[in-house]
Amino acid sequence: MRQTSRGVDDVAKLALVSVFDKTGIVPFCEGLKRLGYDILSTGNTAKHLAEHGIEVATVDAHTGFPEILDGRVKTLHPKIHGGLLARRDNPEHLQALEANGIDLIDLVVVNLYPFQSTIARPDVTDEAAIEMIDIGGPSMLRSAAKNHAFCLPVMDPADYDRVLQALEQGDLSAEFRRELAVKVFAATARYDALVADYLAGRVQSTAEELSEAGTFQGQADASASVDWPGLLHITGISKMKLRYGENPHQAAHFYMEPGASDATIARAVQWQGKELSYNNIQDADAALNILRAFDDFGEPVAVAVKHMNPCGIGRGETIDEAFARANEADPVSIFGGIVALNRPVGEALAERLAKLFLEIVIAPAFSEEAQRVFHKKKNLRLLTVDMAQPLWQPNATTWKRVSGGFLVQSVDVAGGESTNEWQVVTKRAPSPEEHEALRFAWRTVQFVKSNAIVLASATMTLGIGAGQMNRVGAAKIAIEQAGRRAKGSAMGSDAFFPMRDTVDLAAKAGITAIAQPGGSIRDEESIQAADEAGIAMVFTGRRHFLH
Known part of the structure; x- marks a missing residue:
């Protein structure tokens, strides 16, 4: 039984449908009607569905408030967003809906104004572009995506069949709901980024390039299973200002990915030494990647790195033995390099490391005795990372800047080969x-x-x-x-x-x-x-x- 402003209703559920791209919307709504959904819709979508014999209620009739400002305001109303955002397991939420005459909305079907294809037109004006900045659509999608445990957000026509099948089988799992929510937030982030770039004058692509964004079909075997987005938005959180880049005349800054784990260089804890430089961070990351590639060997491993290349790698029964072999591999190139070790560093190994000129030592931990030894070398940077966590998440990608763009690829994760x-x-x-x-x-x-x-x-x-x-x-x-x-x-x-x-x-x-x-x-x-x-x-x- 579900509580709505219409009273107790154990049958009908409510789907809000407002789409610019009407591909597949008629059979999808027919399927929703068969499953007992009432359809709530906006102007053109409501007209389109009615013309195909689908009974709908209009948003203005539902809210008691007309569309105004040439359609700029039609779904931005408490009766819409209250129905989208209310938690079904919160009695206070349900009481608030009842007190204010608000119906629960169980499913939202929305796709956005075509801002991308609009600005792709060679004769587009600022006025036309700005009118294609969707406000209500992203707002409804984000409300539903936030409350995806109770309200299903559907924005991609390619998902219509999957959603209907899940509804028919009663298989709306938490994983499926979250997948649809992730798709919403990823899409709205890209949409907002494109709007920001356009308003800032950074969109220089041709009409053909923008209109084709999202339609590219990769031909390489490895790319066939990857859903590459038409527009890619990369987000970074300011980590630290760097004195300079690879060379003193280059400005530089270090950004961290949202959600970076404690296994990464971005989350490394620095215990002593000078501030990290641009080259330090690159070399330290290379050393950590190489070191973690030997996780499946199940032994102590030491890696020495110079200019992002390994100059010595050793394994042994102890971390001291592993480092001795890494150092023996190339005792010349290790000078001024970085050493990474996958076991805690004790006093004896610290004494050996302290005799060398090194920029950084990375390890999961340093004993108190080792820290006292290293303290004598004020400029030596000591970093700890959590080596119990995976370094790369599944389906992780890397990117590289080139003039005019950047290349994106899946990570060449070691250890996956037999x-x-x-x-x-x-x-x-x-x-x-x-x-x-x-x-x-x-x-x-x-x-x-x-x-x-x-x-x-x-x-x-x-x-x-x-x-x-x-x-x-x-x-x-x-x-x-x-x-x-x-x-x-x-x-x-x-x-x-x-x-x-x-x-x-x-x-x-x-x-x-x-x-x-x-x-x-x-x-x-x-x-x-x-x-x-x-x-x-x-x-x-x-x-x-x-x-």
């Missing part, structure tokens, strides 16, 4: 020891700027070749850095070998196993070269470019 999917393509398969070294090299190479080659044992990196214009050049750097340690090591390559020269170079250095994506038209040449040298090679089937 070595069971690797394909052995040579006559000899990797030994268990080589397999573990390949796994370590492959996980590392994902975070090295392309073109990238990594040499590793099962417990540490031995040589890293980063950011080269050709793969042989990257291999030469990695082999030179590894020196004698290259013999018997495993090689990881972030992309396939376009020819056999890298394999020949690996054979000459004594490398015994290689992991690479495969997929070159000349793969057979590389396989032949590996077989000739007795090298075990696997194709991972996945590339890890990093630009």
Whole structure:
């Protein structure tokens, strides 16, 4: 039984329908009527539905107040928003509705004035654009979305069939209601952002570009399952003013995403040291991402980073042992770098770290004794993050600014690959020891700027070749850095070998196993070269470019 101003009503529910885009609205409202809904509607929508034989009540008759100001005011009324916002589980709310003659509204079907397509017209005037700024529509949608536990917000014609099916089956789950509410708030945020950009003179897109926004159909396989919005709005909360950017002549600021978790650099706690710089934040974030990529190894891991590239990674039975290996990997490049560790830092490790010139040390915690050791190095920044939380949320995206726009992509999250999917393509398969070294090299190479080659044992990196214009050049750097340690090591390559020269170079250095994506038209040449040298090679089937 539900209480309304009309008395006790155990059958009829009320749906408010006001749409500019009338695609599919007639069959949807026919379905609502079959399910026992009364339809409340505004001028043109009410006329459209009536012309198709659907009985409706008009909003002005419902509120007792006429549409005024050329339709600018028609649904902004307590009898509308009271019915939308009242909680059904709050007796005081229901008493207030009864006292003021307000009916509950159970479902809202609204889509917004076409501001986007209006400003896309080459001859659009400010007057025409401003008249297409929807006020009542977003207000009703936001009221329903706020109260989505009781009032269902429906704004996308593509959802009509799903909503009807859920209503018919009595399956309006909390998750489904929240999904529709999220869609509303995301859409109204983008809508408001576009209005703000237009009024500020920042909309420079052509009519064709704006009119097509939201209709692009991606062709790449990986994008097929992603619902990319036509207009993307990025929100940031001011975190801190930075002294400068990458260079002293560049201004910079640090913004934090709403809802950033304690696992991120944005939420890191700084215990001592100078203020973080633009480059510090980039490098610290790179170090944290690399470190967390080894979570599934289940061991203490230490990462040293320089200019957003790992210069040494080590794993061990203790965090002290892991750091010793990371430092041994490249004791020269670690100078002035950043160290990240996935276990708390004690006094002994603090003593070792304090002997080096480092910009930042990141860890889940520092013991009191370690803090006393570090306190002697006033400029060294100590950061703690919560490594028990995931670093990335499901379906997370990253973006990169380019002139005139920005690129958005899903995060290349490490740890999602299984070595069971690797394909052995040579006559000899990797030994268990080589397999573990390949796994370590492959996980590392994902975070090295392309073109990238990594040499590793099962417990540490031995040589890293980063950011080269050709793969042989990257291999030469990695082999030179590894020196004698290259013999018997495993090689990881972030992309396939376009020819056999890298394999020949690996054979000459004594490398015994290689992991690479495969997929070159000349793969057979590389396989032949590996077989000739007795090298075990696997194709991972996945590339890890990093630009």
